Every structure is written in structure tokens, then in C-alpha cells.
Amino acid sequence: MASRGSTVLRVLAKHLLAEVPAARFGLAPGRVRRAAWARGTRRAFEELGPAFVKLGQLISVRPDEFSDELVAEMRSMQDSVPPIPASAIRAVIAAEFAAEPEELFATFEDTPLASASIAQVHRATLSESYRPVWGEVLPPGADVVVKVVRPGAAESIRADIAVARRLAARLAGTGLARRFDPVALLDESAVTVERELDLRQEGRFADRFRFDFRDDPRVVVPRIVWPRSTARMLTMEYMRGWRLTELEAARAEGVDCRGLAVHGATAFMRQVFVHGRYHADLHPANLFVTPDDTIAYLDFGIVGHLTPEERMNITQVMAALVYRDADRALTYSAKLGVHVPPDRIEAVRRGLGKLLDGTTRRDGTRDFALFGLGFLKLLGRHGVRIPSGYGLLIKSLATVEGVARALYPEIDIVATAQPFTTRILGQAMGDPARLRERMPAAVRAALRELVA
């Protein structure tokens, strides 16, 4: 473990030293200097592997605690690594099923489709039909993908987190990390990674997502083949389409990208406000547009869950953004754990009011990313701790906006939230507990109006 600790420090030092000239030996203006250190840190994290990639992803949702430059660098972090030999993947499959891939599938391709820090993906075809949890039967010969956790990935990630945690504890002890708690950040990272390492959780969420959107023919999710899935291997339907980086090809084939952007944004609002569970790892590689004018969601490794109470409070916060109501935003953010000290409330309220009014683009649409990240920074400036789920949701919404704008630059993500928030809050008026609480005041107001 000590040697890995030295490796971590050596890799960090190597990439930070490589940025020294860009930072003009520490004499460059603050912004340039911070950008150089951030770039070096990002490159070190990419080299250090999955545990650090996940840590970087967590940093990318904390603009309240880290510099803009570091947050931006971590958002651009690539989770793509050279593939490992097929023999190593075959060994994992053999360990999981005591059988060769050819005994489990009609065909299995040794050349991987994709390779990331935690898992590698191979193409195969089913040898027999399978009736999935939801949706039509997959026939024999159906194209599937087999996602396999890289051998040793779980052990090395856990070891890396232990090393990083020890370094973080030392860092916390020096007092250099005053703005954030590095140990808590690593603990949060460990929980996320543990969830991702059990592929069955991803499969179960894919099934649930497919069920949630059963009435929406424009949203598709791969069907999971459970007899060929374990904690370290997930077999699912192969999806054809174009990644968001290949949109020109999709447009050339006549795919309605604008319509899909609006529909995709609406689908995300439905995940958050109606179902209370959402895909929290949307990026261009996890989202396809298909030749049938549908959106295909992939990779449910990171999922956000909301309790009914959280969902209602988030709906209120979103309604506050839709209707530019700073007081509503603060009241319901407090219920989500964002506690502003009483002596700071007025200053935060003023800052929030400015943000609500100042995040409209020239074309009249609202810029959610600017608002959301600005709000987190505003809270950070006033020393307000932000619950991780709150940061994750804001980052997810900002990502959805970015993805939707790649398809349709003029989209207003806030406008897509308006029908959901308004309807849900309208429906909430019928809640018996709320009626009991508010009815006396409403009757008094009505009587005042009648006798006026």
C-alpha cells in the first residue's frame, strides 16, 4: 500500500511539474495558474485509474468547494482506457459461469466495442430466446453486448481509495483543505464506486427505467438478459444508433434531432419530478439517437434516487426557478438540507434574485447551467454546506441541458420543467394534510374578499 501511495504522489507530482512552465513558474495570473494546476491534476487522475476518475467526477459537481478551473477540468475527464486482452475477459466469464463464452452465446467477439476504467464491453449474439423483465422477447441470434468488470478492478479501486483516504486525512490535518472535507469526499466516492462495481444494480435500474417509460415509444432502454448476468458481467440488448458526437451522420439519415432534444429533456424532467429516480451519468457516450427517431439510454451505473418528500421539495425549487421566486427557492432548499445561517439569508436571497434574473441568454432562453452552478458557488461563498444529492441533481440537470443543446441549441431546459413543476404543485394542493394546514387561512382570505 505504501508503494501505491508513493506512486500516487509521483504521478501527481509528474503532471503538476509538467504544468509549471504553463503556470510561468507560479508567476502567471491567478486564473492561468489555477487552470494549469487543474489540467495537471486531471491528467494525473486519468493516469491513476478508476478510483481517481470517480473522485474527479465528484469534484466536478462541487463548484462550491473547488475552483472553477478544477471543476471544468474534471468535467472534461475521459473515462476511456486501452483495452485488456480478450483472454483476460474470457477468464472472468469462465470464473462467473464455469463456461466459455461460446457455450453461453451463439457468437462472441473478442474485439471489444468499448473499454473504460471499470469494465470492458464485447459484442455477442444470443443462442436461445429470452423473455426480459419488460418488453418483447429477445429471439435467438439477437445482438447483445456483454459488459465485463475488468479483472482486479474492484480490488485496485478499493486499495486506491484506502491510499487516497490516508493521504486525504493527512491533507485535512495540515489545514490546507479549509474549504472542503477531503475524507468525506473520498467516502462519498467509495460508495458510488461500490455501487458501480455490482453490475446487477445497473441491470435492475435499466429494467425499472424501461418500465417507467413503457408508455413512451421515443425512449428506449436495452433489455437485460438475466441468465447471462452476474455481479461482474451484464448482458443486454445491443442498441443501434449514433452517439451525440456523430450527430451529422444522424441528421443526414433524417433523424429529427430537435424533436429528440425536447423529448429527451422532457423525459429527464419526468424521471426527476414524476418517478423520483434519474440517470445521473448522462454524457455523449451514454446516449444514442436511433434510426427510428428514438433516444436510447445506456449505462445506468450512477443513478439518483429521491424520496417523495425530496421530490416535492425539488419540484418547489425548480418551480422557483421557472417562476423566478427567490423566497420559494430558499425555503425549499432548506428542506433539502441547504441550511443558510440566519445572518446570511438576506445576502444569499439577494444573490439568488440576481442569478434568477441574470441567467437569460440573448435569445430569451434561460441558462440552467449558469444558474445551477452559480447557485452552488453562491452558497459556497457564504459557507453553506451542500448535500451531495443536491449537487448531483444540479450537475445532472446542467448535463441534460448541455446534451439537449448539442441537438438543439435554442432549447430552454427551464421551460421544459414548467409543465411538470406546475402540475405537480397543482396536484399537491389536494393533499389532505396540506388542505388541513392551509384551509383555515384560505377560508379567512375568502371571507375577507367576500365582506370587503
Next chain:
Amino acid sequence: MTDDVMRFFAAWMLTHEAADEGLKAAVLRGESGGPEGMGGGPDAFVDGLAAMVAEEKERLKRALEARARGEEPAAERDSDPALEEIRFEVAELRGRLDSIESLLETLVRKIG
């Protein structure tokens, strides 16, 4: 009395369609919503809600007209969500059993 609040207000709005100028004005303000059309704050929410109830009212009107023509409204053809949820949970359980069965087969292969 329906337990759908929006539907309730829509029914109320339908029966008061010609009466309330204030409500009509709120609907218009709500329909022209967005950063340009709304002043912001709680009143803007009430306007937005009024516009949405007005949309629901139009849907209700169409449903009533359809029923008068002897057609079955689409909403009444939808299956029961609670029943659908149970169907999903049973199917999910089947998926887990498929997985366990496969695991047992693996164990048999390993032992044999």
C-alpha cells in the same frame, strides 16, 4: 368529486368559463409565460397554474364531447397503474430467479 385536483379545477373553470374576467387575464398571462411574459414570484406561479388548468379544461371539454358522441375517452382505456406496478414487480422477481437458476447451473458445472 374526483381525486385529481387539476381535473377538479378544470371542471370548475369549465362551468365558470364566461364569468370571471380576472381568471381569463391570469390564463393569458400564464400562457405568455417565460422570462419575457412573467414578472416572477408567487403571482407568476398562480398565472402559470391557471394556464395549465385552462389546458386541462379544454381536454375535459373534448372528453365530454367525445362521451356525448358515444366514444370512450382515452384516459378510461388506460390500465390500472397499481396493477401495472405489481406486474413489473413479479417480472422483476422472475428476472432474479432466472439469475439464481443460472448461478445454480454454474455451481453444478463447477462441482461436476
